[in-house]
Amino acid sequence: MSNLGSEFMNFYKKYQAATLIGIQDWADRMSYTHSTIIFLLCTAIVSAKTYILSPLACHVPTVPSGSDFDSYFNSWCWVHGTTPIRINESIPEDDAAWEELENERRITYYQWVPFILGLQTIMFYLPHVAWQNVTFNRLGADLTAIVVKAMDALKTTSPEAREKIIANVANRLELLLFAHRDIRRGKRAALKRKIYNICGIFFVSKRMGTWTVFSYLCIKILYLTNAIGQLYLIKHFLGYDEDMMGFGIHLANSLVSGSKWQESNYFPRVAFCSITIRHLGQTNNRYMGMCALAINMLNEKLYVFLWFWTLVVAISTGFSLINWFLRLSIRRRQTHVIRKYLKITPLMLELDKSGSSSSTPSEALDPGRPDTIERFIREFLRMDGVFIVQMLNMNAGDVITGEVIRLLWHTWLTKYADKKDFGNDPWIDVDYSEDLDEIDREKMGLYEKEKFFE
Numbered sequence: 001m002s003n004l005g006s007e008f009m010n011f012y013k014k015y016q017a018a019t020l021i022g023i024q025d026w027a028d029r030m031s032y033t034h035s036t037i038i039f040l041l042c043t044a045i046v047s048a049k050t051y052i053l054s055p056l057a058c059h060v061p062t063v064p065s066g067s068d069f070d071s072y073f074n075s076w077c078w079v080h081g082t083t084p085i086r087i088n089e090s091i092p093e094d095d096a097a098w099e100e101l102e103n104e105r106r107i108t109y110y111q112w113v114p115f116i117l118g119l120q121t122i123m124f125y126l127p128h129v130a131w132q133n134v135t136f137n138r139l140g141a142d143l144t145a146i147v148v149k150a151m152d153a154l155k156t157t158s159p160e161a162r163e164k165i166i167a168n169v170a171n172r173l174e175l176l177l178f179a180h181r182d183i184r185r186g187k188r189a190a191l192k193r194k195i196y197n198i199c200g201i202f203f204v205s206k207r208m209g210t211w212t213v214f215s216y217l218c219i220k221i222l223y224l225t226n227a228i229g230q231l232y233l234i235k236h237f238l239g240y241d242e243d244m245m246g247f248g249i250h251l252a253n254s255l256v257s258g259s260k261w262q263e264s265n266y267f268p269r270v271a272f273c274s275i276t277i278r279h280l281g282q283t284n285n286r287y288m289g290m291c292a293l294a295i296n297m298l299n300e301k302l303y304v305f306l307w308f309w310t311l312v313v314a315i316s317t318g319f320s321l322i323n324w325f326l327r328l329s330i331r332r333r334q335t336h337v338i339r340k341y342l343k344i345t346p347l348m349l350e351l352d353k354s355g356s357s358s359s360t361p362s363e364a365l366d367p368g369r370p371d372t373i374e375r376f377i378r379e380f381l382r383m384d385g386v387f388i389v390q391m392l393n394m395n396a397g398d399v400i401t402g403e404v405i406r407l408l409w410h411t412w413l414t415k416y417a418d419k420k421d422f423g424n425d426p427w428i429d430v431d432y433s434e435d436l437d438e439i440d441r442e443k444m445g446l447y448e449k450e451k452f453f454e
Contacts, residue, residue: 023135023143023216023391024128027320030313031223032128038309039121042302047114049295055110056082058273060289073275073289081108082271082291091272095286098274107271113299120230127222134215143212143388146172150396150404166400169392170407177385212384213328220321227314234307238300239266248311251304267296267303327390334386335373341389341398341405342373380412 024032049055058077063069083105085091092098135143146169153165231244240247274288327333377386385408393401 023147023388024131025320025324025391025394027313027316028128028220028223030316031227032125035124035309035313036121039117039124039306042306043114043117043121046117046295046299046302049298050111050114055295056291056293058289058291060287062287064277064285064287073273073287074291076275077273077289077291078111080273081106081110082268082273082293083107084268084271091288098286102274107266107268110293110295113295120233123226123230127219127226130222131216131219134219135212143391146176146388147392147395150392150400153400154396166403167407170404170411173385173388173404173408174411176388177380177382210383213387216387217321217324220317220324224314224317224321227310227317230310231307231314234303234310237266237303238307248307251307267293267300269293269296269300328383328387331374331377334377337386337390338373338377338381338405341393341402342409376409376412380408380416 054074056074056078058070058074060070060073063073083102084107085101085105092101132144149165149169149172153162153169156162156165235244235247240250269292271291271293272288273291274286276284276286278284381389389401389405392404
């Protein structure tokens with residue numbers, strides 16, 4: 001028993017690590033982790049009530065001979081459906097009127113509710129799958145692995161191992177940022193850079209450093225669209241024709257006051273069912289019963305809860321989407337964030353054995369100057385880099401993120417800052433083999449560093 005418990009805890013820890021760490025924020029986790037779990041639990045509860053326990057109980061005033069008729073009647077009504085009749089409506093007295101009412105109102109989808117809940121569960125998780133596909137296939141990099149490495153640095157107690165892991169994270173980011181740079185020249189490339197300088201985040205290009213940000217905002221919109229669509233779907237299931245705001249207010253008032261709200265047309269609690277029994281050589285007999293649909297009481301209560309939860313998810317996702325858009329589109333906020341990290345871990349240039357600095361960057365490259373940080377962001381990090389840095393902060397904290405930024409800043413100072421107009425890459429010309437050799441040397445050096453740190 002203890003082994004089973006330990007195996008379950010190990011599985012839970014692995015699942016928690018796989019779902020709560022990565023390139024996503026708290027609002028994303030509310031959708032693809034918490035909402036998925038909640039809807040999955042509701043699916044399991046409704047499935048158990050539907051297929052294991054008794055979903056309905058019917059009363060037939062007059063029954064034929066035989067002890068199993070009640071069980072047979074319940075099963076038949078569950079399979080073939082029931083017909084809801086409102087309190088102020090009369091029950092049809094002849095077979096023709098009853099058949100007409102059945103054709104108009106018969107409900108046969110109760111057994112499909114668990115599958116609908118399962119589909120809703122999948123819809124909450126699909127944007128996460130799409131985001132994983134983008135980060136692996138389109139970007140050609142495992143961004144989640146970078147965040148996991150940063151978390152390893154936070155957990156380790158060895159200073160040497162911590163420095164090695166942080167250096168590995170910084171090297172992977174440098175390789176990612178360098179590999180996605182635009183090395184083309186010409187009028188078309190120059191025009192793209194001018195458009196990027198004007199449009200910023202609205203100009204989508206992996207080489208310009210905006211593709212990751214654009215993809216993430218699109219995934220955010222998918223999360224928000226799914227949540228809003230689920231709200232309307234649940235409102236439709238509960239049988240309300242009011243607008244969304246009016247429905248929410250009405251539902252909240254009913255819960256607070258304890259008053260009974262309108263019974264759902266899709267989940268009636270009481271319905272009627274008729275069955276025709278054939279007799280050999282005799283007239284067929286019709287038996288009618290009134291059925292209490294306990295499963296619908298459960299369905300209704302679960303969907304009320306799911307509506308409020310989905311509303312919280314939609315509001316959180318909308319707030320997060322606006323916050324990320326402002327965070328990544330306003331240059332002043334980016335400068336403030338990077339400057340904060342540089343203040344946490346001030347830059348100390350490495351000294352060689354003679355005591356002199358290992359690099360001689362320009363004196364104007366002062367991390368305290370806003371224009372210097374803006375150049376670091378514009379030329380080296382760009383929007384994708386700033387986005388990944390902020391995701392590092394959400395998962396690994398300020399200290400680890402600050403140390404990674406310090407190493408990236410040092411790399412930029414010692415390797416790229418003195419290159420003329422590095423931000424526009426005119427120092428690379430694909431028509432000259434010397435520049436291509438320099439690209440190969442840079443990439444080879446980064447790959448060797450990554451292999452060493454691993």
